[in-house]
Amino acid sequence: MKIVKVYGPGCKRCEATEQMFRAAAEKLGVQINLEKVTDAKSIAMAGVMSTPGVTVDGKLVHTGGLPDAAKLEGWLSA
Amino acid sequence: MTANSQEQHLLQQRSDWVWYAGTVVAAAIWWLLYNRLIPFSEWVTSFFPVARESHAGEAIAFFVYDVPKVLLLLTAIVFVTGVLRSWFSPEKTRAILAGKREIAGYPLAALLGVFTPFCSCSSVPLFIGFVSAGIPLGVTFSFLIAGPMVGPVGLGLLYGLVGWQIATIYLVFGFTIATVAGFVLGRMGLERYLQDWVRELNAGPVGDLPEERLTLVDRLKIGIEQVREIVGKVWIWVLIGIAIGAAIHGYIPEEVMLRIMGGEAWWSVPAAVVVGVPMYTNAAGVIPIVEALLGKGASLGTTLAFMMSVIALSLPEMIILKQVLTYRLIAIFLAVVAAGILATGFLFNIIM
Numbered sequence A: 001m002k003i004v005k006v007y008g009p010g011c012k013r014c015e016a017t018e019q020m021f022r023a024a025a026e027k028l029g030v031q032i033n034l035e036k037v038t039d040a041k042s043i044a045m046a047g048v049m050s051t052p053g054v055t056v057d058g059k060l061v062h063t064g065g066l067p068d069a070a071k072l073e074g075w076l077s078a
Numbered sequence B: 001m002t003a004n005s006q007e008q009h010l011l012q013q014r015s016d017w018v019w020y021a022g023t024v025v026a027a028a029i030w031w032l033l034y035n036r037l038i039p040f041s042e043w044v045t046s047f048f049p050v051a052r053e054s055h056a057g058e059a060i061a062f063f064v065y066d067v068p069k070v071l072l073l074l075t076a077i078v079f080v081t082g083v084l085r086s087w088f089s090p091e092k093t094r095a096i097l098a099g100k101r102e103i104a105g106y107p108l109a110a111l112l113g114v115f116t117p118f119c120s121c122s123s124v125p126l127f128i129g130f131v132s133a134g135i136p137l138g139v140t141f142s143f144l145i146a147g148p149m150v151g152p153v154g155l156g157l158l159y160g161l162v163g164w165q166i167a168t169i170y171l172v173f174g175f176t177i178a179t180v181a182g183f184v185l186g187r188m189g190l191e192r193y194l195q196d197w198v199r200e201l202n203a204g205p206v207g208d209l210p211e212e213r214l215t216l217v218d219r220l221k222i223g224i225e226q227v228r229e230i231v232g233k234v235w236i237w238v239l240i241g242i243a244i245g246a247a248i249h250g251y252i253p254e255e256v257m258l259r260i261m262g263g264e265a266w267w268s269v270p271a272a273v274v275v276g277v278p279m280y281t282n283a284a285g286v287i288p289i290v291e292a293l294l295g296k297g298a299s300l301g302t303t304l305a306f307m308m309s310v311i312a313l314s315l316p317e318m319i320i321l322k323q324v325l326t327y328r329l330i331a332i333f334l335a336v337v338a339a340g341i342l343a344t345g346f347l348f349n350i351i352m
Helices: A012-028 A040-045 A069-077 B003-034 B037-045 B055-085 B090-098 B102-115 B120-132 B137-149 B152-161 B164-187 B196-200 B216-251 B254-261 B268-276 B283-295 B300-312 B315-321 B327-351
Strands: A002-007 A032-037 A053-056 A059-063
Touching (some): A012 A069, A040 B120, A059 A069, B003 B216, B037 B055, B055 B152, B055 B216, B055 B283, B090 B137, B120 B137, B137 B300, B152 B164, B152 B283, B216 B283, B268 B300, B268 B327
Antiparallel strands (some): A002 A053
């Protein structure tokens, strides 16, 4: 079980990022618990300055723009 | 190196060359198209059952000339900017600004505001990231003003549609306003007007990701991705802007334009700012209007003021910043930037 958090105010790219994680998790057969964090204070506290930011199991793996699909699968299968 | 990985390496090299060659070919096609715009637009206009010199004929010619021109320019500017910006990030900008003395910070922040990629949807986390890293509030404002004000899209279109002289004036004054307004705001000691939670926030270190090594091909791909995203989003504003520009170009008599936006009417500068703030569009949509206004004899100062307030002061942006700034601070911010824009407008109406 991976805990994934997507940080962003709810822009289009944040939603796209979320979809990418759901699709990749299904493809790899990995269980994920995905949470969207939209509140400005929590985004700042997580150290994310360019959105969307992503943490997997509490570790910041990505900030700004859509993540690369191949890397994304890497984070989930690590 | 095994035979297999050597083969892969060669394949990789070959695909890199396909990318470079493709970019050169695309640039050549772009150049050919860009130089055929006048015959193309006259040819299209001749299909409409209106006299070329009539109001409608002028408006149609303006529209069919400007639409492909603006879209071509926009594509080129967004691509080049996307590639250049791949060397910058908000995290790097923050690291640069955090180490600088305050006074050097203002012009540097304005400069970095132009090159750092960020969308208005991340302006709140960016604002907090800057302030919590100890970057002075005024320097942060310089950055936030310069980003939209002297963005490459506005400048590039101004250059292509109106000419390099006015584009240069706009660049110099936009940059100056961002620097000076940030400085003035910084002197005012406005920290107490941040929202409480921002002042108390100790966000701690921003998570630094290991820097990715991008190849040139990766950067070209980023440029293309930017074109897809930005041109896909703003084309509708471009069409609306050009339609308004075409209507002005075809139908508004010069005498009327001189009366409302001429240099004699002093009130036209503040009026242009007031009209510009609630107008929500982007640089790509407003430049065709500017082109038509100047063509009809609107004065440069008034037109600059209009353009700057549309691009740099927008209500949606203020609503987003409301999360971190109190109304009082937003009002002060608006007043200082508007004062800079008014000064620019009056200056050019007097000297031109």
